[in-house]
Structures are given as C-alpha cells and as structure tokens.
Amino acid sequence: MNAVLDNLELVLRAFSYTVLLFLISGVLSLVFGTLLAAFRVGPIAVLSRAAAVYVTAIRNTPLLIILIFFRIAGPKVGINFNFIDIKIGDLTLNNLFAACVVGLTVYTSTFVCEAIRSGINAVPLGQAEAARAIGLPFSGAMREVILPQAFRASVPPVASVQIALLKNTTVAGALGVFEAFARMKSLINDDVASRNAIFLTFAVIFVVLVEVVSFGANRLERRWRIAR
C-alpha cells in the first residue's frame, strides 16, 4: 500500500491517462458506432454493404492486432499522428496516444454499432412506418423516431461495450502510453516485496471505475424506462 501512496502523483497521472483514453475513445466510438448502425439499416445499399463489411472485418480481429496496426505498421506506410501534440498539465497527448485512441475507437465502434442495431431491431416496425407516413425522410425518421427509442433499448449492451473499452485501455500500456497498467508494472518492478498489495490496489481502483460507468448506465436506464 505504501508503494502506491508514496507514488500517488504517478498513480493519479496513470489513471488520468486511462480515463482519458476511455472518455475520448468512448465518445468517438459512440458517434462512429451510431453512424455505422444508421448506415447498416439505411436504404443506401453501398453504405449498408460497406458498413457490414467493416463491422465483420474489425469485430473478428483481435484488439491487439488493430492497435499494432495503427501503432507499428501504420507509421511504416506513412499513417501516423505526429501532428498531434497536446499538453494538459503533466499529461502529454502525443502521436502514440492518438494511435491508441484511434485503434480503440475503430475496434469499439463496431461493437457499439451492433449494440445499437439490436436496439433499432427492438423498435416496433409500426413506428418506422408511421414516421414515413407523416412524410419524414429516412434521416428524419431515424433522428426523430427510431434512434431515440433504439438508444433507450440499447443502454445495457452499450454500457457493457463501454466497460469492455475501459478495461481494453490497458493494452495501450504495452504501446507507449503510461496508463494505469504500465504504471502498475513499473511500481511492481520497483518494489518487488509488495507486488501483491500493489496489484490488489490497482485491481480495486479498476473495479471502482467500472462501477462508476455501470452506475451511470443504470441511472440512464431508469430515467428512460417510462418511454414505452
């Protein structure tokens, strides 16, 4: 425990990286995943086919391979994020961080897409027909009628996907971002004698973070329940 308290500043910084990775890729994957879901159920065959191929290809690829593509293979063929260099206090959001965010987003958005699609399927067909009947175009029907109901129905699966994302951020520790998992390894290396205590502390903090996300999801679920 002392090992963690003595390095509190470093531990906090590490968890800031973890949370930042989670928040940024979480929001991006929600936006991109919703877009993908809309493409998939939309009337334009090309977009729907393209989204289906994208989701199938990415969802069946291990996260590590996707991250390694953006982090290691990407720079070799000229795909890099060297233009990104943001400093927030002690935190540096650099090209490595950006590559990890992009990788996590690309991966997670396919799962968000499928979760939201399941929500869309839960919306009774009559709703879509009624929306068309009052003259709404596809985008309008999507925005005003279907997606709001689909979101409500898909809170639990989307929350699961986001929780998985929070834990997936630990992979970034092997790829140049000093997030919580990498810091834990450093502390253990530094103070071998208390490796169990350090490990448990970090595990507990992760459980707390996941609980915060679950709690938020729970609240949303309750608030939106009245709809139907």
Next chain:
Amino acid sequence: MRFKRSKAVFAAIALASTLAACGNAGGDSEGVDVKAKEVDAGKFEAGSKMAELADAGKITVGVKYDQPGLGFKDASSDIPTGFDVEIAKLLVADLGIDPTDTGAVTYEETISDNREPYLQKGRVDLVLASYSITDDRRKVVGQTGPYFLTGQQVLVAADSDIKGIEDLKGEEVCSVTGSTSLENVEAAGAVGAPADTYSQCAEDVLNGSVKAMSTDGSILLGLAAQNDGELKVVGDEFSEERIGVGYSLDSPEMCGWINGVLQEAYDNGDWAKAFEATLGGDGVETPEPPALDDCAA
C-alpha cells in the same frame, strides 16, 4: 473499394511481421565451447541445491530471448546466445551437466516481469537475464555477482543530433514496461514511453514515433549492430546497473557456489573469452571483471 483497403491492411500487417522476424543477432558466433566438468563425490555438500541439481543432471535457467549480445534466441536456434547465456553455461558445466544438451538444460525465457515469481515458485533454478541487483529485489530473491557492470545510454536514429539524455527533457523516450530503465528515464526528466519489448522500441525509433530509446548500453549496442547505419548509441552512461545471478532464497548455499564459479572464470580467463565472443567486437575493449559481493547473508 472497401475490399482493396482491407487487402492493403493485411499486406501491411504481413509486411510488419516479416520485418520483425528478419533481425539477426550481432554476430553469428555460437559462443565459447564450454565442456561439462567431472563432479567428484563430496564436491557439493549433501542436501544442498547444487548436489540436488548435479544428481538429477537437469537444470532450468531463466534467460532473456530478446536482447542481442546478452540473451537472444532466434527462431532457428535451439540454444540462446549472448553473454548472460555464456555465464550460465559456466555455472551449468560446473554441476557436471553438458550446457549444450537441451535435454538436460532448459533455457526458459524470463521477461523482466516474471523473474522473481519464477524463482520463488522454483520454475527456474537460476536467472541470468540482464538482472540488475537491487536492494528491493534482494528482499524476495537471492542475487549475487555482479558478473557485469553496465549503465544506461540512449539509442537514436543515425541522423539525429541528440547528444545524450540531457537533450531529451520532456521528450518521449521508449523503454520496456516494468523495467528499471523506464524509471531512470523519467528520473532524468524525459517522458517514459512504455513498450513490450526492446525490439519494438527500436522499431519506434526507426519509424520516428519516438525520438530515442534508453536502456543498458550493452543491449543498445546489440540493437545498433542489428540495424547498422540506421541507429547509433550516444551519450555517457547515466546510471549504474550491476548485472547479477538470481537464485531462490530457499537455497542460500547457491550464493557461495555461484561466486566461486564466477571467481574461477575471472581468474582462468573464461569470463574474458565469454565477453569477447558476445559483447566484444572490433574496437570494444574487454573490461576488468567487477568485484563480487560477499555472501554474508
């Protein structure tokens, strides 16, 4: 269109993995030929770990697989090569076991993270894996030596004008997750960029993702030799690492034996031979062997 793009993705991944597999160790030398020694009855005290190992004729040694010059194993070879491995061979031979017989000696890969657990659980009998001696580690495992002194330096692209760690304040410097090197980098004012392996760090320096990487000079020299003309080692050593042998605290009697074997290798020139066959090369002077720690505890 989509299909073409995914093809390009696969091609790029395949390319990356081929390149990663292509590296070759600093030299093709197979190392020094070490012969097993006869073990006379009574050489090792009955009941000691050494007697147990000599009787069984089997030993497991933890080494690194990814550090050219120290402990390195490519896909095609049975036995890893490097200075750590040469020293391990001397210890194994002293037990009357043939160090090149892979049926008797297992060179188990240990990464920085699992050296202590492997020793504590008895999965390996000895660890020679660029294992720096520290007080914290001595609380949980036995460590003796050192058989090699090294220090941390900086590896940069050949055309870089970085002169040493002083030029890297606030810049990302790559090193392996959970290693002492990474902490020294941070202590020196640079931003640590953790990676899984040293070869991945070197890769990042090559493709410009990070400006520099840093760890023990001996490891960097090996990596620079692998990528001749593209990478160079710069700056003075800014830390002192004492590389030693790890053993289990359950068998403290091993300390005296290890020191004995090391001292003998210092005296009869085997140590120098091992150095020349691995880390040494053109223009590298063989250093004096370091003084050994006492086995008081």
